[in-house]
Amino acid sequence: MAIITAKLSQLRLSPLNQRRVKPSAIESMADDIQAHGLLQNLVAYEEDGLLWVFAGGRRYRGLKELVKRKKVRNSDLFPVEVRSKEEAIELSLAENFQREDMHPADSIRAFAALRDTGMDAEEIAARFGQAVSFVYKMLRLSALAPALIDLIAKDQLTLEAARALTLTDDHDFQVKVCKAAKGQAHTIRRMLTTEKVDTTSGIFLFVGREAYEAKGGTITVDLFSQGVEGFADSPELVQEMAEEMLEAIAADYRSIGWHEVRAEIERPYDLYMKGSMYPATREPTGAEAERMAVLAAEIEAIADDEGEDSERIEPLVDEQEAIMEGQRAFTAEQVSVGGVALWISRDGTLGKSVYRAKAEPKPKTSHDGPTPLYSNALFADLSRIKTRIVQEAVASDPALALDIMLDSLAGQLLHGAHSYQMATEVQAKTIGTEVADELMATSDVQAVEEVMATRFASIPEEGRFEAIRAMTGDDKMTLLAGLVAMTVDGTVFSGGSPGQRHHQFEQIARASGVDIAARWKAPIALFDKMRRAALIEVLREEVGAPSAENCATIKKKTDLAVNVSERLPAGWLPAPMKIGAFDQRAGGMDQDSDRIDEEDMAENEDA
Structure with missing residues (x-):
C-alpha cells in the first residue's frame, strides 16, 4: 500500500x-x-x-x-x-x-462478486455489518436475469417484483413473466405458483416438511416471507402423501367397526345435512370414583391453605378432567350406525366429525295420546298467514317500521348479530374502508363505524329495542343515517372494474354534496406508490408537456415523486376519487402504462 x-x-x-x-x-x-x-x-x-x-x-x-x-x-x-x-x-x-x-442493484451485483471470490453469506454479512438474511436475499436476487437487474437499477422493477421472480431459476421465463405481469409483484407470484403448494397451507403442514423432503420433495423459498416459507415444487407428492396419511387413519377407524368412514382432503360439503353424534358417558368405576374423591379433597385443602390460585391445584384439575374424559366413549351401538368424516383443516390439523350414517328405523304409528290438531304443512301455512297480517300492521305504522329497521341494523352492525336472527330480513354488512395510515396522513376523516361506536355506545345489547323506542326522533334519524352510511360501498376491488353498484354510488356521492378535496389531500405516500410512467403522465395532463419532460429526466423515483407532488395544482385529486368517475366506464385510467420494452431489457445504465 x-x-x-x-x-x-x-x-x-x-x-x-x-x-x-x-x-x-x-x-x-x-x-x-x-x-x-x-x-x-x-x-x-x-x-x-x-x-x-x-x-x-x-x-x-x-x-x-x-x-x-x-x-x-x-x-x-x-x-x-x-x-x-x-x-x-x-x-x-x-x-x-x-x-x-x-442502490439495491449495486448491492446485488457486489455481493454476487464477493460470493464468486469464495465468500459465503455469513462471511459477507460479518465483514460488512449486514444481517445474514439481507445478504442471502441479495444473493438470491443475483440469480435473476441480468436484464432484470438492469431494470432494478433503472427503478423500473421493484424489489418486491424481483423477489417474486426468484421463484423460478429460468432466466428466459423470468423475463417473459415479468413482461406479461407488467412488473406487478402479486401477478408474478400468482403466475409462478399456480402449480405449486404453499408451505403454509393446511395440506403441506399436515404432511410435514421433514417427511416431504425425506421423499425427495424440494422447496422454493419465497423471499416475501420472513422465515423459510415458500412453495413445494411437487404438488403431486404432497397430495399423494396426504392421501396415504388420511387413509391410514381411516383404516384404524374401520378396524373398530364404524359403519362408515370417509377420508377426504377437504371438509365434506354435505356434513351439515347429517346429524352429529356425541360420545356417551359411562358411570365411573369404583377406582375412578375413589380417586376423584381424593382429588376433590386435595384441591379443597390446598385452596383453603394457599388460595384458589395455587399452582398446585392445576395438575390435580387436569387429572380430574382426564378421568372424566376417559368415561366418555362411543358405544358399540353408536359405532354400528355411526360415520366418521376425516379431512385436513386449514391449520394442518386433522379435522373430524362423527355423525349418524345409518338411518334410524321409523317408529311404528301409535294412536296413544291426543292427536295434533294441525299437520306440519298446515302449521307452516298458518304461520305464513300470521306473518302476512303482522307485515300489514307494520306497513301502516312508519314509526314502528323505522324502529324495527334500526333495531335490525344496530343489532348486526353494532352488536354482531346475524340477519337470520332478526325479525326483519335486512341484510347488513359493514363496508370496511381501512387503508394504510400513510395514505391518510393529510386528512382527519374517521371511519364511520368508529364514530358510531362512540356516538351510540349507550345503546345496550340487552334491551336494545326498548332503548331505541325511547330515543328522540332526531337521535333516531342520526342513528339511521350512520348505520346506513356503514353499508354504502364504492370500492372497486383490485383487478375489478366499475359496475352498476359503482354508478349508483356516484349518485349517492353527488347527492351528498361532499367536497372530497376539502376532506383529503394527496400525501407524498400516494406518489411513492405510483409507477414512474404514471407520475409523468399525471404531470403532463395537469401541468403540461414541458413540466412533464423536465421531470422525466429525474433519475431517482423518490425525487420524482416529490417534484410531481409539488407541481400539481391545489385541490388535485386522483381520477378514481373524483365525483362522477364511475358514471360510465372510465377509459382514461390505463393500468398498463408501465410497459417493459425489449429495448429497455437490452440497455445498460452508464457507470
Missing part, C-alpha cells in the same frame, strides 16, 4: 467499483472540493499504465465536474492510494456501505 500523487488524466473510474448506479449530489461534491480541496485521497489499482479508481467514485466525478467548470485541469496532481486489484471488490463495497446508501 502506497500513496502517490497522480495526474487526473491518468485516472479512470474502475469497472470494479461496486456503485454502478450513479450517486446523487455530484455537483455539491464538486462545490465542496472547490471550496476545501480534496480532503480524502482516492483509492485505485494500477493496470495498463493507468490508475483505476475503485473507492472514491463520487470524489472522482466531482473532480471531473470541476474540469468542465474549468476550475481544475486534467494535468493537476491529486493523492491516490494504490492497492492491488484483488482488494478492489471488497474495499469498494466496504466504502460504499459506509457512505451514501447503495
